[in-house]
Amino acid sequence: MQLLTPTDIQPLCPRIAHGDKLLVMGSCFASHIGGRLAQMKWQAEVNPFGVLYNPSSIAEALSLLMDYRPLKEDTLTLFPDGGWNTWLHHSAYSLPDKDKSLTQINERMELAAKRLVEADVLVITLGTAWVYRLKENGRIVGNCHKMPDRMFVRQRLTVGDIVSEYVALLSRLWSVNPQLRILFTVSPVRHLKDGLHGNQLSKSTLLLAVDELCATFPEQCYYFPAYEIVVDELRDYRFYAEDMAHPSMQAVEYVWECFVEHCVDADAQAFMAQWVKVVRALEHRPFRPESEQYLQFVQQNLLKITDLKERYPYIEVDKEIDLCHTLLKP
Numbered sequence: 394m395q396l397l398t399p400t401d402i403q404p405l406c407p408r409i410a411h412g413d414k415l416l417v418m419g420s421c422f423a424s425h426i427g428g429r430l431a432q433m434k435w436q437a438e439v440n441p442f443g444v445l446y447n448p449s450s451i452a453e454a455l456s457l458l459m460d461y462r463p464l465k466e467d468t469l470t471l472f473p474d475g476g477w478n479t480w481l482h483h484s485a486y487s488l489p490d491k492d493k494s495l496t497q498i499n500e501r502m503e504l505a506a507k508r509l510v511e512a513d514v515l516v517i518t519l520g521t522a523w524v525y526r527l528k529e530n531g532r533i534v535g536n537c538h539k540m541p542d543r544m545f546v547r548q549r550l551t552v553g554d555i556v557s558e559y560v561a562l563l564s565r566l567w568s569v570n571p572q573l574r575i576l577f578t579v580s581p582v583r584h585l586k587d588g589l590h591g592n593q594l595s596k597s598t599l600l601l602a603v604d605e606l607c608a609t610f611p612e613q614c615y616y617f618p619a620y621e622i623v624v625d626e627l628r629d630y631r632f633y634a635e636d637m638a639h640p641s642m643q644a645v646e647y648v649w650e651c652f653v654e655h656c657v658d659a660d661a662q663a664f665m666a667q668w669v670k671v672v673r674a675l676e677h678r679p680f681r682p683e684s685e686q687y688l689q690f691v692q693q694n695l696l697k698i699t700d701l702k703e704r705y706p707y708i709e710v711d712k713e714i715d716l717c718h719t720l721l722k723p
Contacts, residue, residue, distance in 0.1 A: 404655045405615055409657050410658050411658075413435075413514055414511055415438070416508050416509055419520065420520030420580040421639070423440060423516065426645075429645075433664075433668060434668060441501045442501075442535065448602070449533045450533060450535035453535070457481075458502065459566070464479070464498060473539050475489050477490075480527070480538075482535065483535075509566075511570070513572060515575050517576070517578070521584050522596075522599050523587055551598065555602035563610065563613075577615065577617070579599045581623035582638055585637070585638050617652060617656060627647065667701060670697070674690070674697075688721060692717075692721065694717060698710050699714070
């Protein structure tokens with residue numbers, strides 16, 4: 394008996410190696426997958442502007458990284474939450490101290506700009522085709538920061554809007570980084586405030602735009618069907634969180650497993666299988682932490698970590714090594 398309709402996932406070719414450098418941009422679903430990448434010690438820079446949902450704001454963010462210059466004070470606005478921020482950055486960057494807000498924004502952008510130049514893979518997760526434009530200048534904002542509705546005009550981008558903007562953007566990206574591969578996904582998060590019909594129109598627009606971009610650049614652009622996996626393969630409310638809009642952690646884990654199976658090479662999969670054992674061992678809390686048996690267990694785990702560090706010298710394991718040394722102290 395078949396209880397699922399499996400998604401047709403085309404294996405990524407070439408697959409992503411664990412030594413590859415990644416930049417992940419887009420919706421909160423991108424943050425979920427980026428979190429998994431970080432946990433598994435990938436060299437991944439995730440959402441340097443915070444969560445971004447619409448294609449135009451993601452394109453603007455990437456353009457700023459390509460032309461990176463530190464932002465000036467006059468780019469910040471004081472928003473109703475009492476924090477200084479830009480119209481592009483997520484509210485997580487909002488701080489009451491203007492200088493501190495500007496400093497953290499510029500520091501994160503500088504790191505991301507360096508990563509973009511050297512990245513092997515750019516993952517872009519599009520969330521919605523609906524955008525909000527400021528009435529005063531027509532600019533599309535990445536975040537409304539709870540400003541009054543009367544300040545904005547809401548509209549839905551067309552497939553042509555997205556494709557034309559991204560054809561120009563991708564050409565610029567490849568002039569900066571010729572080796573860069575683009576992996577597009579469409580977020581399965583349902584934007585219920587747009588209405589069910591409005592959400593479907595939005596997702597359909599994104600899917601059509603990505604399909605056209607992948608057809609235009611078949612050697613450099615790829616699509617991973619995260620949207621179809623959640624909406625069509627899992628297809629059940631038990632795979633959604635309490636808000637009935639975001640995928641549950643179980644669904645995110647399922648999508649992650651599909652991503653690993655179809656997009657990640659065998660060596661990376663082998664590393665992650667070993668690293669999961671290390672993490673579980675570090676999380677283990679015995680009844681008798683002073684026992685000789687437990688100390689040997691920690692020592693063996695430390696040897697595993699140092700061995701992995703020798704084989705994969707780019708991974709950052711200082712915290713894990715320090716934890717092992719702390720546990721070994723009498």
